[in-house]
Each structure stands twice: as C-alpha cells, then as structure tokens.
Amino acid sequence: xxxxxxxxxxxxxxxxxxxxxxxxxxxxxxxxxxxxxxxxxxxxxxxxxxxxxxxxxxxxxxxxxxxxxxxxxxxxxxxxxxxxxxxxxxxxxxxxxxxxxxxxxxxxxxxxxxxxxxxxxxxxxxxxxxxxxxxxxxxxxxxxxxxxxxxxxxxxxxxxxxxxxxxxxxxxxxxxxxxxxxxxxxxxxxxxxxxxxxxxxxxxxxxxxxxxxxxxxxxxxxxxxxxxxxxxxxxxxxxxxxxxxxxxxxxxxxxxxxxxxxxxxxxxxxxxxxxxxxxxxxxxxxxxxxxxxxxxxxxxxxxxxxxxxxxxxxxxxxxxxxxxxxxxxxxxxxxxxxxxxxxxxxxxxxxxxxxxxxxxxxxxxxxxxxxxxxxxxxxxxxxx
Numbered sequence: 001x002x003x004x005x006x007x008x009x010x011x012x013x014x015x016x017x018x019x020x021x022x023x024x025x026x027x028x029x030x031x032x033x034x035x036x037x038x039x040x041x042x043x044x045x046x047x048x049x050x051x052x053x054x055x056x057x058x059x060x061x062x063x064x065x066x067x068x069x070x071x072x073x074x075x076x077x078x079x080x081x082x083x084x085x086x087x088x089x090x091x092x093x094x095x096x097x098x099x100x101x102x103x104x105x106x107x108x109x110x111x112x113x114x115x116x117x118x119x120x121x122x123x124x125x126x127x128x129x130x131x132x133x134x135x136x137x138x139x140x141x142x143x144x145x146x147x148x149x150x151x152x153x154x155x156x157x158x159x160x161x162x163x164x165x166x167x168x169x170x171x172x173x174x175x176x177x178x179x180x181x182x183x184x185x186x187x188x189x190x191x192x193x194x195x196x197x198x199x200x201x202x203x204x205x206x207x208x209x210x211x212x213x214x215x216x217x218x219x220x221x222x223x224x225x226x227x228x229x230x231x232x233x234x235x236x237x238x239x240x241x242x243x244x245x246x247x248x249x250x251x252x253x254x255x256x257x258x259x260x261x262x263x264x265x266x267x268x269x270x271x272x273x274x275x276x277x278x279x280x281x282x283x284x285x286x287x288x289x290x291x292x293x294x295x296x297x298x299x300x301x302x303x304x305x306x307x308x309x310x311x312x313x314x315x316x317x318x319x320x321x322x323x324x325x326x327x328x329x330x331x332x333x334x335x336x337x338x339x340x341x342x343x344x345x346x347x348x349x350x351x352x353x354x355x356x357x358x359x360x361x362x363x364x365x366x367x368x369x370x371x372x373x374x375x376x377x378x379x380x381x382x383x384x
Contacts, residue, residue: 006311006377007312008295008312009301011294011301016078017078017081024060024081024082028085028089031091037051037091037092040090041351041352042090043259043263043352043356044087044089044093044094046092046094047095047171048094048095049127052126052127055093056127057125059072060082060086061096061100062100063079064076064079064105065120066108069120070124070125076301076303077297077300077301079300080254083255084259088255095126095168096126098131098132098168099128099130099172099174102247103123103176104120104123104124106194106247107234109243109246110234115234119196129171129172130174130175131168131169131175132166132167132176133163133176133177134163134244135165136148136161136162137220143241143244144188144241146161146192147161147180148177148178150193151181152181156230157181159177159203160224160225161222162223163221164219164220167219167366168217169219173199173200174197174198175196175197175199175221177197178192178240179194179195181193182237190241191238192241193238193239193240194234195233197226197228201228202226202227203223203224203225203227204221205221205222206219206221211359212358245310246308246310257296257320258289258293259324260324260356261328261356261363263352264327264328264352265285267353268334269282271348272335281330285323285330292319295319299312299313314368315377317367318373318377321363321366321367324364325360325363328357329357332353335349335353
C-alpha cells in the first residue's frame, strides 16, 4: 500500500492579514448599526440578499477571481480571513455561500469563457446564487452510484432523475448538476458529467423536505425531460468525477465546517461564563477551535500555491464537524441545572442552544459523512 504525507504547515503572521481582519470587524459593526446585520440564533446560516449585495459592493465576494470576471485578485488567505470573520460574527451569508465558495472556483477551473463571463460577475456582485445537485436517494455519500441521467439530444441534453437533500434550492437561481452521461465502466466513476442548470427551466419540480426543527431548508429536486443546452456543460463530458472531487476540496476545508455552532459558544461566554466562570470543558473547546483555525489557514495557503489538498480538507471537515456537534452538547450539560431553569427569560444563548441541538446531527453529514472522509484519510495513509 502506498501512502502520502498529510501536510499542515504553520501560516506565518502577516500584518496585512491582521489589518484585513480589523476592516471586516469595522464593517460588521457599521452593518449592525445600520440594521443590515442582526444577531440571529441561527448563526451565519441565514440568507439575506441585501447583505450579500453589500459584501459584493465591498469587494468581499469573488475575492480571488480575475478582475475581468468581476473578481478582485486577492489571495486565498485574504478570502479565508474575510470568511472566518463573517462566520464568527454570525453574518447572514447563506444566500451567496455556495456560489462564492465553490461554484465560482469550479467555473474558473473548468468552465468555458462564455460561462465565466456570464455568471461570475453576477456572483461577485452578490446577486446570483447557486445550490449543489449531487446527493440522491438510495445513494448516501456514494456519488458514483447516481442514477440521474443526461441523454444527448439535438443542441443539448435531456435530464431525468432526482436530487435530494439539496439545501437552499427553493431560494437560489442555479444548480451545478452532477449527472450520468455514459456507462459506469469498471470504476463506476466513468461516464459522469456536470451541468449548469437554471432552476426556472421547465420540467423542474422543487419539493420541500422539512428538517428536525420543522424548517424548510432541504429539498428534493425532480427533473422530468429538462433540456440543458450544450453551452451549459461544465468542462468535458465524462470528466465529472475529477471536477466534482476538486470542488469538494472547497466545500470541506473552510471555516463553515467548524464555525456552525460557534455563536452558541460565544453566547455562553457572554451570558453565562462571565458570571459562573468557565469549566475545563470550555478550555478544551477553545483549544480545538484554535487548532482548526490553524489547519484551515494552512489549507488556504496550499490552495494559494495551486495545490489541491483533498486529504487535508477531508481531515479538517471530519474534525471540524465533530467539533461543531460537541459545542451544543457540552454546553447543554454545563447549563442544565442553573441557566436552563430560566428558559422563559429572553436569552440569545438559550435560543441558540436549542436551535443548535436540533441541527447538530446534520453537521457531520453535509459535505460527506465521517465514514467516507475517514476512508479517504485511511487510503492516503496506506491503511486500506
């Protein structure tokens, strides 16, 4: 069995990065004062078109993209810092999130010039939103087993099938669709491709799936003879597996994989910890937070150098989403007797804790289950 090293180089201090952090914090203070950004018990997972457009106007969307496509030619580290500060503050970034995080970079790497010129500037302005059409019923995290098919017809492709657990599909404009366009082959990873799909196209039905909290976030998206023009093929027909795995590196490595419940920890420190004092459990959570921050910054540095850190991203995602689940569970145990007794008293902490406890089971599933991620890591270490 062959193995490859897992690399997490320490990112050296940079005064310009520290200055950028301060700029984002000042922007958020002003946004709160103007009513553009309000504290939510949901943390950052809230869509707000006006806030997305404000970020676009500030130059904080499409940060690393070429200027000719509406980007700003900043570094991956600079983008990481802006992202980290926005999520830590619980800013409502959900509307543009997928477009900025992975759909835009995917088009930059594999898209046509027409696709880049058409879609990237609107993404960078915070006006065009995307979702991910990967998961399917009866497939779990086994993407190679997808059954949604795209068959070649005159001028394009006819799509039939269904995607499930598609977050935000009812709110966004476009989907990056992963579909089968040919025979599976020996590896099952052959014969798959990616498409840009306008969700207003005839033949698309979006059905809500309510989560444990009774909220409409997930969807089933059904395709019935949906026509997708040839101009909307991403990259090369049959090359979808390579493309989608490179896309997952963006999805798995960022701060959104370890800051989903950070707002609960922050509310605890503000409302409870200062009065009662912190337990060793809080110290352990903070040390894990700092470690994940350093690992994630290291991955941003690798991406800046043109490296695709798939294994490192899988490791951050696995550790990060476990951490996200630990926060509400540990805080629930620490506050059961005293703080929760006053549940009728308005409290950002109490409300945030309730919300996170309901959503925590999903943290380790999205972006790939822990079993899939650990299989990737084990294979890279030569253990399987």
